[in-house]
Amino acid sequence: MLFAGIYGFVTRRNLLAILISVELVLNAVDINFAVFNRYLFPAQLEGFFFTLFVIGISACEAAVAIAIIINIYRNLRNLEVTNLSQLKD
């Protein structure tokens, strides 16, 4: 799942697809935190809270990134990464 996310991050050309790949990566890390917490240190809750905070931060990141993407779309009328250099003009 993590590597599927990395593959998508490298190969997709659409900004929203890249963002979805980032969500995949974050989810894989979340699962790892929770599982290691539960299997190896069941008396403590560090992985649990780290997962909780990662979920919150990724929500925030997704909201801001989508706001930026909508703004870019309003300026450029498409979302291909190769066109982003037009923003300089």
Place this chain on the structure above:
Amino acid sequence: MNIIFWILAAVIAVCSILTVTTKRILRAATYLLFVLFATAGIYFLLNYSFLGAVQLTVYAGGIIILYVFSIFLTSTTRDEQKAKLKTGKLAAGLLTALAGAAICIFLILTHSFGATYPVGDEVQMSEIGTALLGTGKYQYLLPFEAIGVLLLAGIIGGILIARKR
């Protein structure tokens, strides 16, 4: 329990690969939704019910809706055309993913973890609450406040960036 875990793991693996390989972006969002549901299922399986509920409400309820709306807002008729991708870049991504996955699978298969089954009961809600709002060791008031401020900044930043001028 074991069967359920394997079903969930299969759903996660297949749907996450489909998420990054499908051409249409709305289908990618739908596959991402399935991945998030299966992740919540794994949390429930680990007896982390609160985490599963947070995953369902925040991710599956909030973020996916946000994605779907933004896909609808920004979809063009030209979206369907295949983006020309340099084969070098495709090969690089594929190579990175496959090499990393191979290393991970090799490490998992050659080393054994201490525990092979989940231990412990359901984490009590009062325990979570005291740990989240305490200031002592292994308590998380400061990150809690920081993430509150971060979410506020995210709201304001989102409005400021996306508003019409």
